[in-house]
Amino acid sequence: MNTDLLILVAIVGLGTWAMRALPLRLPFFSGRPGGAMSRFLAATGPAALAALTAASFLPLATPDVAVLGPTLVGSAAVVGGHFATRDMAAAALVGAVAYGITVWLIGV
């Protein structure tokens, strides 16, 4: 195996594991219930999901109708699927199928 690749993977693998595992052991992150750290972490989950959603949709927001059209239809289908089923798997699947069908229709 390429030595540079091995060193890079070792450093990044260990570092990423440390970033995920070590904060769980740090007293810094376990404040009293209702305290500032508790409120910070309680809001982190929804904020992270919002940020990840924004970052994953931004590359799809282009003036090109062949990309934007399926994105709008797929997103609307996710929202509709969520309110119809309250199930994230079903909502995402409905959205992906709607996206694929729209791509197919535009391609035709």
Added chain:
Amino acid sequence: MPRPSSAPPASFRHGARTSLPITLGYFPVGISFGIAASRAGLSVFEATFVSMAIYAGASQFLALTLLTGGAPVIVSALSVLAMNLRHVLYGPAIMEKAGPGAPIRYSWAWAGWLSDGGFGAAYVGLQRPGARFSERWMFGIGMGPYLAWCSGTAVGALVGTGPIEAWPAVDAALGFLMPALFLAMLLSVLSRVHLPAIAAGLLVSLAGTLTVSATFGIVMGMVAGALVGVAGWGQGRDTDRFDLDGGVH
């Protein structure tokens, strides 16, 4: 409210079921990485090893770009690690949701599987009424997406784009699966109490991504939303959830 100790522990199987959508979504993205790694000159073994050891989608693509671009190893490693900084808050955010006294004895093992999707699945799972936290459940949450990511990488490096190229609509639908999952997870946690944090996360993430980079945007969006939580906006309405007709229950 999750009950970490007073009820029977949530099972591994329940965790695996909770993260099943992420498992299904990670497989095609893993294939994409396998294809990219193969094109960058990595063998099937090397590509799969990268996914097994790092297990962080976007940063693996960056690692490939830096490595094939000839950047120094240490500079490449630090750049990729900087991209993963957001993961620092995932574990503590889940434990906050799990409630006081939630066990972390084996967190050194399951926390390594806290990818973006794994974190989202765990957070959404704990949001459900009657949700219970256990370390077995966390192993169940993490294992499926991890195996899907690694096996997808191997398949991508081995087979390439050939079989899917004949079906562009299917390829496009698979590509939309992860954005669709993030949107579905966001809708699952949407409530009046979280709305200020979500709005701040969305706006700051968009601004940061457009002006600097997606990595910067995600971290700044998370921090901005969390600070809105510290400020207390939206607090005191913890039971309010959006309903189909715009009301709350």
